[in-house]
Amino acid sequence: MKIEIRINGKSRSADVDARTRLIDVLRNDFRLLSVKEGCGAGECGACTVLLDGMAVCSCVTPAVQADGRDVTTVEGLEENGELDVIQQAFIDCDAVQCGFCTPGMIMSAKALLLKNPSPTRDEIKSALAGNVCRCTGYIKIVDAVAEASARMGGRVRDDLACRP
């Protein structure tokens, strides 16, 4: 079955069957390798992408259900050669260790900040609860999302140690 998906702003088509997951299309057909397969069971969040602006685990999303919809991966965040504010905040806050979980963390953060530009720290933790970091760098990751939120709102936070 042929499906049409708008991926990172570009219309793409793919042949899928009942077994095809969204992650398979993104990685294998379109080489969007930021989308990581960790657990393959919707538990670790490494494969998180936005589907119509909502965070989903692409490893447990049937590809056929993405037909006609918008998908955003980390590759789609950069604009005119500039990193998204969340990506830059992750760098500035040293929120990246091995990096495997980072794309999923960033996409979960993106979904949160699209919906709630000024989340509390608890709201950030809750939004990232489905993303596992095996390096256990959670504090800096939460810092980075808080920093991105502050930068988006033009605010300066004094409570973070990660300001550049």
Added chain:
Amino acid sequence: MTSLAVPESLDGLLSLIEGCQDRRIHLLAGGTDWLIRHRARLDDRSAVFDLSRVQELRGIRVSGDALIIGSMETMGSIAANPDAARNAAALCDAASAMGSVQIRNRATIGGNVANASFAADTPCALASLRAQAVIASPSSSRTIPVENVPSRVPNENSLNEDEVIASFVIPIKEGYVSAFGKIGSRSEVSIARLNMAVSAKYDNGCFTDARVYAGTLGSAALRCEAAERALAARGGGFESFRTALAEFVEAAIPGRHSLQYKKSAIQGLALDVAAKLLSRARGDNA
């Protein structure tokens, strides 16, 4: 070869189902469990029907004295729905406590019920709310109590292969309140080690006509009538309520290695759920 169809109406879905008697029918809802469980097992006899475009399976609305929830509504959409919050608070509790944000954006209530996990959260809440499942098939439709959907075999439902859960009908009862709680290994994104839901009429400081269900103690959520009586007979506290639940656990899972843990844990959970129920009854929060 495995077939895949994407019908856009319930009639279209049912006529497709009717036309494939010699195939093994798979109904694909949100896919969060289905892909893990069935993806590697599909064979040439498999006929997969994607339900995501069937309009009749969508929607949350109040109709007369009932709240009607389409089976393809997601946990996220239910948790955020004001009609559901007003009339089925226990279900909203369960929907918002299930999985991660990513899973709640995909997982459907119909899938959660049909999947028939003994640890599922929404079936427990739905049962306490006296929900009925509306089942459609090519030959007929029927309505059954939601607690009759799971079979006695773990992780299998009692529906015929050509049957589809179309919606859930939850009666709206004046003066009733409800609440759900769970205990897992984490505060978020955890499968319930215990879950529990209560709905009851609150009148002049008393809870009556209660429905109390607890999950993870059998192949499906179990009703605890002794706890319902204890809730009605309570004085100022919930001691007899939690004691009744502890005795219920002891009778439900004798000899199981988790008995002592669950017997203790359900008492704390009972107090948490009762406190939430009382708070809602008094109008402390919506």
